[in-house]
Amino acid sequence: MLALVVKQLLRSQPNSSTTRGLLRRVQYDCRRAIATTSEIATKTPPTIVRRRSKTANGERSVGDEIDQQYTLSWSGATPRTVLIIKKANDKQVDTALVRISQWLNQAYPQINVVLEPQVYQQFHHLLPSVRTIAPGSIGEYTRVVDFVVTLGGDGTFLHVSSLFHSQVPPIIPFSMGTLGFLLPFNVADFQSQLQKVIEGTATLLPRTRLTYSKRTFDGSVDKQGPVNITNEACIHRGTYPHLTTISCYLNDHLLTTSVGDGIIVGTPTGSTAYSLSAGGPIVHPLVSSMIVAPVCPRSLSFRPLMLPSNSVVKLQVHQESRGRATAYIDGRDCGELLQGEYIEIRQSPHPLMCVNREDLAAGWALDINQLLKFNRTFSYPHESLFGDDDPEGQD
Template sequence: MDPNISEKNAATRAVFQNDDEDESRSNWSEGWPRKQSSASSQCSNSSTLTIEEDIKAMQEQLQRVLTFCALQAENPLRLQQKISDLLDQLRLVIAEKNYWMKRASRTELAQVEPTDYEDEVGRQYRRRSNSELQVMADTIASTGREVVMWEEQEGKSPKSAVQRFRYECGSSQSTTDTFVESLTQPTRPKCTGNKQKKAPFRLLQCSDQQCEVFTPPEDSIRVMHRARNNVHFMWDESPRTVLIIKKPNEPEVTDTLVSIASWLTKKKKLRVVVEPSVHAELKLKGTETWVCKEQWSEYERLIDFVVTLGGDGTILWVSSLFEKSVPPVLSFAMGSLGFLAPFDSAEASDHLDQVINGGFCVSLRSRLCGTILRKDKSTEPLHQKLALNEILIDRGHNAGILELVCFCDGLEITKIAADGIIIATPTGSTAYSLSAGGSMTHPSVPSMLFTPICPHTLSFRPLLFPDSATIKILLPMTSRAASAYVSFDGKNRVRLERGDAVVVRVSAFPVPSICRKNENHDWFDSVVTNLNWNVRKPQKPLQAQLEYQ
């Protein structure tokens, strides 16, 4: 047995076997706190000692959780929830300690001791109706007994709210409405009238990689639009380094690169980086290049923006160069289609001057991250690549139909019988996915397209998944086809065997494409100009309408 696996399992048991112990420590939040001695000094000493021990135990357990996280990175959502729960319990313990120390220091409350009746009120009032609370309030107000009221912090859920206690002696000034309002609406301040307020809450949004918690204002469920189609980029300091990528074997493109590189180095005093093959071919003075992967990693960190001279394929090549963060890309249309290249190379100096000196709009074009999991090494990614357009899984040279099983966030959603499946970004929605019948999608829509290729069913329509989803495509052991193939933006074709799978999710690092005007204008202009979207001759008006006008 692998010693590393044994160590991980031991760490797992060390962390999660303490759930009962944690629950027993937090049981005080479900009801009334433990009874304290009537003497102030005894209350302070005993409670402080107990709470300090609890805090020390919590800190030790948090350290074990961090150690466990370092040993085992599987199931991050469960780990994150565990850490969040422990932090909540630690905050509760600290709040309880502060409360009892403050109470012990108050001489007027040194002799106060909660009664059994008040214990019952504090423990059960949340399960009572408003009418029962009204009867309880009348009883307490009429007998003049001491009232202990429960409050919660603003914006906290009942389980994680800090308990605070306010003691008020019953008198003729105590009103029943005020007491009922304090019980039913613990976060609402006192005010005249019997106004009600619903319980506060929080929203927790989770994916398989991260969680996001926020408290909606005014106790209303509302969120901001997730699409970002008005993104402006502004330099805090002037850019220093630029990378120029050109389409190969094009003399016109080469001449343009020489003129742009000379203008940037002489007039703008920028460091110009080119590819090794271009540097060896042209030997341009003032330009730099890299000779190994380590040098490229250093340049990758320093490059401020990228200039591409070519078509859409050149932009795909730039995307493949950057595994993580991609600098803004200024694309000059010098290729065939130029769907992603809105700038004219004849005005290159003007566009470059505007990008260097001022702000500009960018289109954050999402990328896909595909990981191949082999049958015999299911926990070790064998192959991982990024794709700006699409990830394609097809039957390759097999003559028969391809059978695949599709999962979304671990849930099996369908079995595929087709020539293949396309998982595309909104940028790739106008590429191969469009040819297979997929919908054109605006680049700011946070989604993944799921488009079948020649499915053997009439009901298999293309779908859109949210960008938070994780899609897994499995080649089952029962498949008649012995193999399939996966490719990333038409390159890096890899063979899949029975039992292998491809896991696809949206990368956290998009390609920021510089817009000529804004994202909406550039995208619709490309759709109409390059794809002739909804282009037809205008309909002639009727002669009678012209005479009437």
């Protein structure tokens, strides 16, 4: 059993009327969801969903692994503070934010609704009950937030990771963006889904995060410090016209030296992002691993790799590289790397705890087929997923 325990007391902020009265978040437990053999048979085969199961005589089956999904339960009290993160400049998202905030205030008046400072300035006249934190006080989110609601696309979901440098509260994402591969819930169902979270009956999926640190020639850590990675870290030649030469080390052992546009180190969550476009594999979120994928390498024999999640990967701009390189974290420019400088990437001890469908395997298979059009043919547009003709698509 995994227990994520946090302190209960909150010191009020005397210098900010918008944060005064926020209560410290309550304790919550994430317990592994244990399924019996009969439950597995009626849902999905045990080879698809990694659930800890028991045979008829009570013994564990050969090959059983610990289920990496968790059930959420609040320790002795309901949550007190929810942070709502919204996509910018979208009228439909704005409407959803107002509806959800008003419903929470009516159905659960004891719960504080917190918005980011810039969003608070836009909506506090319409929603007088909402609160915010002082600009620049990003550490307050970790201190007061019990769970997070996101309204937008995958980019909005990724933004949450940048707000929590250590432990991340449960996140319930609602799809209101372009793709929404990471967002299992429709915003039309917000009442029923939020009730599950507040009442402590939701299922959680921990999504692996990595940490990135930039190091100078002598190995000292750059002043920027460690940065969390949700999708991928990438060293890329950027705007330089020449290919860049990057040495890739695995646990301090030289793996390879690549000449090309760059190298990606990604998570299972990021396997459907930039890494996928670079030819990397699609990795199930329950597979604890790291992905190393080259970006347009000169050598055709440099193929994508999957490494154990406890690996430490170092990407160093070679001393003889013709050009410099730029480090990107989840699409954000994190600065230039000179010859001899490098970044070090390892697994973070703080995953993203995401509220997810109860049947993860079915939902994941549905997403890669409907959203990514997995293995769809271009020759037969009316062919169904199972190879049968689609009568609705024919003339």
